[in-house]
Amino acid sequence: MTLICVPVFVNSQTDWRHQIDAAQKAGADLVELRADTATPEEALAALAHGPLKKLVTLRSTDEGGKDSRSDAARAELLSAALDRGAALIDIEFAAYQRSSELRALASKAGERAVLSYHNFAQLPADLVARIDAMLAVPNAVVKIAYMPAHLRDTLRAFEFNRRIRAAGRASIVLAMGEHGVISRLLAAYAGQYLTFATTPASGPSAPGQPTVDDLLRTYRFRQQQPNATLFGVIGHPIGHSLSPHLHNAAFAAVGFAGIYVPLLITPDYDSFANAIDDLRTHLRIRGLSITIPHKENAIRYAREHGFTIDPLSQHIGVVNTFDFNQSPPLALNTDYAGSLDALVSAWHGQRESLAGKRIAVLGAGGAARAIVAGLAHYGATVVIYNRTLARAEELAAEFNGKTGKVVAAPWANLCKSCCEAYINCTPLGMYPNIDTCPITESDISFSSETVVFDTVYNPLHTKLLKIAQAHHAKIVTGSEMFIRQAAIQFKHFTGHDAPMDVFRHVMSKKLG
Incomplete structure (x- = not known):
């Protein structure tokens, strides 16, 4: 011992x-x-x-x-x-x-x-x-x-x-x-x-x-x-990641002999590629979660090494998961899938129920890109609001017509929005800046049928979500999105359905 x-x-x-x-x-x-x-x-x-x-x-x-x-x-x-x-x-x-x-x-x-x-x-x-x-x-x-x-x-x-x-x-x-x-x-x-x-x-x-x-x-x-099976999460920085806490607790819950560890990799592509090669050779690692700033590095590596990549992940242009249990290995994006699953949970529906719904996305960065791609894929009408309109227009043009409709709108028009759901993809409200918020209470009139989804997961209930609750809107936390994307990874890594109650307990404990 x-x-x-x-x-x-x-x-x-x-x-x-x-x-x-x-x-x-x-x-x-x-x-x-x-x-x-x-x-x-x-x-x-x-x-x-x-x-x-x-x-x-x-x-x-x-x-x-x-x-x-x-x-x-x-x-x-x-x-x-x-x-x-x-x-x-x-x-x-x-x-x-x-x-x-x-x-x-x-x-x-x-x-x-x-x-x-x-x-x-x-x-x-x-x-x-x-x-x-x-x-x-x-x-x-x-x-x-x-x-x-x-x-x-x-x-x-x-x-x-x-x-x-x-x-x-x-x-x-x-x-x-x-x-x-x-x-x-x-x-x-x-x-x-x-x-x-x-x-x-x-x-x-x-x-x-x-x-x-x-x-x-x-x-x-x-x-x-x-003989344990090894997994990890790659990022820079990485010490703050909650992924080891979730996956290791879930391994224990389902009786899977796995260990999931944090892996600090410097941001450049060569360091990333060398690290993946070495992890596969020397630790026989079987699966990886990939976070900032390596998601673009990951899809480049996957393309150069003949991984299987699903078409939507190819179009999004980033992946956050490597599954080495398959041959060739699989690269996929669970961010969009976890986000959509979290969103439709508010309607007790499936991803297919997004068809025809009008959904506002706040922000036009990396988090928004994956979510817009997923929403468009499933037929939603998406309105992208961003303070720099040109970025929103560029993102909209890329995904408009991919089953759904995607348009851009000035941030000032947010107060006139009449969407069924609002998704915050900006960092506003994230710890330690918990008093910031992408909207003010006078910007939008939420109803009890409106869904408000904040991709920020720390704190658990952001200022945006508190405003939404005060107006009796349905809310979806960033924690739920994080849990659901991790659950998809867990299924690929282990073959087991993720114990969602364990995931939620860990997140609640860590985020207070």
Whole structure:
């Protein structure tokens, strides 16, 4: 079983007792006592506190810590910790190489020694050679931590981990920072000895550490298996994404052995293409959700690599889903489908019931494009309102006559609109600008038969939706759109119908 280790800095300025207790309460398996600046007495007192096992670390200034002791003094304190019952002690490989005292200590500790190397600047070109040199030291756990520049660097962590484990040794291989998060989230999947995580009480000791709660609850760390099916969401930025919370909860609900992780990819096409190639080769990833700014990159990649793309997604010109369960792989746009499904739910109908309905779309950007395409495809009459009329006219011209009718209108004419539904595709009202709104109460007269749909999902009830509710209109939240597009992805990824109640519960919990 891969262990979860919480770092706790031990010194006279920190409440290390509370932090150790918090780590135990959170569900950690052991605590790393970062005793860089602690006195020997403080370090040994922390070692004796509480039932959790301890890894004792004196991280030197050479490798990102604050310990300035001599190698001999460091060896003396670590040896005392070993004698007092430390489960593990950390010995930096560079210090091991130059210090006879630390070499003797590593021999004494055997499998209780963690031989470590850290590089906070980069993935060094000679890392494989370093790993092989570390493997020449008998018995010790081999720990590698480095700073990746991109996902390709991060995926090397899985290669390094396999190399160490193939030698019959316990491994800890971590890519740091936001690019490297998956090396931590998937540590149990990869069969690593342990990974590091934080609690609100302790905070991180290195960039990119997740919380214990995230590992246990969102990423089902205890249930991860080496044969799990991997999925992810690609974007830049990506740390805010709710998709991992939805899909992982749904996997658990239907009993599917999948893990869904966030993947930070820089915006350019080459980085995107390299990342997809590497994910397919090195992690055998089976499905991807794709968000801003990569939806155009995704359809370009799909076209260049012979994916199946449905005609409407081709026309929209962006896709947000890759399904590698098929051959050739499938690229599709679930944004428009999820949006239409959310809209027609207000009428208790199907997409076909959109034919002939008059629908106003506010905005002419990327979100509007997919929705306009879908509405036109199903025969609706669409009026696009945008503050820059030329953009609305350009979008209307592209999709007019595709079964339905699409026209553009000046924003000032919105007050004269007589549509059956209004869809906000602008960012107005999105957190943190929750007091903004695309309309004022005097702009439109909503009735109880009007449907008002806001594609903004944070906050759950935007100012626009509150105005609509005050006029007794039917409302559709951006959360419902997000859930329904995710449900379509989930079906493609797993073959199971999505547990919509689970999706809604997660969204409600996350958005308050």
